[in-house]
Amino acid sequence: MMASIARSALLRQAASASKLSLATSSAARQSIIANSVRASAFHTTSRRNLLPPLPQRVEGTVNDPAPVPEPSPSHGSYHWTFDRLVAASLIPMTITPFAAGSLNPTLDALLCATLLIHSHTGFQAIIVDYIPKYRTPRARKVFTWGLNAATVVVGLALYEFETSDVGLTEAIKRIWHA
Structure with a gap:
């Protein structure tokens, strides 16, 4: 039971697709695997942003050094x-x-x-x-x-x-x- 919880959704769906391989055709297996890949990669796709990105701002150029904060004894x-x-x-x-x-x-x-x-x-x-x-x-x-x-x-x-x-x-x- 614990091993099934630890596995990712993709592995669980691929395992269930392999169990269905005896009873289903090759096209059905391919669609199950394709759907599981799409479902597991939902959060990484750029087409479906769940939250809009924060405002972006670039200061300086590539050759400028990184800004160093002012030293403060109250922080640090x-x-x-x-x-x-x-x-x-x-x-x-x-x-x-x-x-x-x-x-x-x-x-x-x-x-x-x-x-x-x-x-x-x-x-x-x-x-x-x-x-x-x-x-x-x-x-x-x-x-x-x-x-x-x-x-x-x-x-x-x-x-x-x-x-x-x-x-x-x-x-x-x-x-x-x-």
Whole structure:
């Protein structure tokens, strides 16, 4: 069963066509194989673009060097190190309130802030990676502002939840024991 899942559609259809070879004529076999080739190559054909290409723009000539981005300490190794530190700090900060049995509002607020920063930098990395500024500058700006607005709204919601309700760790405890 596992081997049949791992095979591509073309191989499965070719295998079924070979099984039908005893019962069908040569022309029928050829049409089955031709249809399976067309069906498996659907996504690579240039005649059927599923999505239109993004706007194309060429800057410079073939002999121009590749553009080198301006060095910035906030992007690159410091940015990566900060992301790893935030991600690594979430492990003990998530376990401590439940293991110690204490409900500390400061620790709870620190956990919420770290979760918010971790989520914001993760979505920011997705926007930077998948929405290039040079090809779609307006979409990049819209997504960046949308992320900033969502981060502010979630931050305010977490603050309100922490100050006027039971807090994050107590809510998780109540859900866990429900």
